[in-house]
Amino acid sequence: MKTRSTALWLTVGATALTLACAPAAETEDPAPETAAQEEAPESPPHWTYEGQTGPAAWGGLSAEFSACAEGMQQSPIDITGALAETLPELRAQFGEVALRIVHAEHVADAINNGHTIQVNYTEGDMLSVDDTDYELVQYHFHSPSEHTVEGAHFPMEMHFVHAAADGALAVIGVFIEEGEHNDAFDPIWNNLPQEQGVENHIGEVTVDVDQLLPANATSYRYAGSLTTPPCSEGVAWIVMTEPIQLSGEQIGAFTALIEGNNRPVQPLNGRPIVTDQVENS
Numbered sequence: 001m002k003t004r005s006t007a008l009w010l011t012v013g014a015t016a017l018t019l020a021c022a023p024a025a026e027t028e029d030p031a032p033e034t035a036a037q038e039e040a041p042e043s044p045p046h047w048t049y050e051g052q053t054g055p056a057a058w059g060g061l062s063a064e065f066s067a068c069a070e071g072m073q074q075s076p077i078d079i080t081g082a083l084a085e086t087l088p089e090l091r092a093q094f095g096e097v098a099l100r101i102v103h104a105e106h107v108a109d110a111i112n113n114g115h116t117i118q119v120n121y122t123e124g125d126m127l128s129v130d131d132t133d134y135e136l137v138q139y140h141f142h143s144p145s146e147h148t149v150e151g152a153h154f155p156m157e158m159h160f161v162h163a164a165a166d167g168a169l170a171v172i173g174v175f176i177e178e179g180e181h182n183d184a185f186d187p188i189w190n191n192l193p194q195e196q197g198v199e200n201h202i203g204e205v206t207v208d209v210d211q212l213l214p215a216n217a218t219s220y221r222y223a224g225s226l227t228t229p230p231c232s233e234g235v236a237w238i239v240m241t242e243p244i245q246l247s248g249e250q251i252g253a254f255t256a257l258i259e260g261n262n263r264p265v266q267p268l269n270g271r272p273i274v275t276d277q278v279e280n281s
């Protein structure tokens with residue numbers, strides 16, 4: 001394989017995986033008709049991917065969710081018409097860190113997702129984009145994909161959420177297509193929490209984070225938002241052009257637990273989508 005000018009796409013690191021659960025057990029009413037009055041003032045409102053508290057209603061559920069309805073730079077989007085440019089290089093360095101994985105139905109943290117399987121990072125792994133350093137906070141999964149490419153979904157999408165010291169967020173999106181069995185996901189897939197909020201501590205399991213990502217470092221980039229409430233904008237989106245593969249069995253193991261945790265694509269509103277992908281077809 002040719003070495004690109006990007007010096008280090010991802011530096012391989014084996015990481016210890018410790019399975020844990022949500023820091024505090026959620027005791028949400030499954031049908032919270034009067035939840036607003038019952039919950040503590042700081043508790044964010046219940047939201048879902050369907051029904052009366054689904055994506056079309058998010059912006060009205062809380063003043064703090066207003067960007068979901070009023071924001072002009074929302075995510076996800078349909079990726080089409082990307083402009084070829086020379087982009088600032090991405091560099092990621094993964095070291096030995098302890099991971100925690102959770103099946104979360106609803107999580108309060110703004111950079112956490114509702115209803116997904118999420119692997120939490122505790123320290124140290126960095127993504128650099130140009131001159132900005134971001135720390136990897138967590139990664140999680142959506143099914144089907146949230147972003148689409150020329151209108152088409154992939155079966156799944158991974159999001160690697162990174163935060164800079166000043167709070168700025170960068171998210172790497174990786175599409176997952178059906179193909180070969182992917183051994184790199186075995187440590188995670190063998191330990192998928194079957195029940196929400198259940199704490200599983202499983203000694204130490206190693207995950208090679210580098211192997212979760214595509215070999216090709218080219219990406220689409222645009223300015224967007226969190227794809228879950230509060231839909232905060234100012235997120236630097238980096239969606240990898242090359243999908244990774246999981247087997248149909250692996251995808252099925254995830255969708256047996258969670259399916260339909262994708263926000264519909266949002267209006268582009270004139271935002272540029274740029275890419276360093278080289279067309280060589």
Ligand SMILES: [Zn+2]
Pocket residue numbers: 113140141142159227
């Ligand atoms: Zn996500």
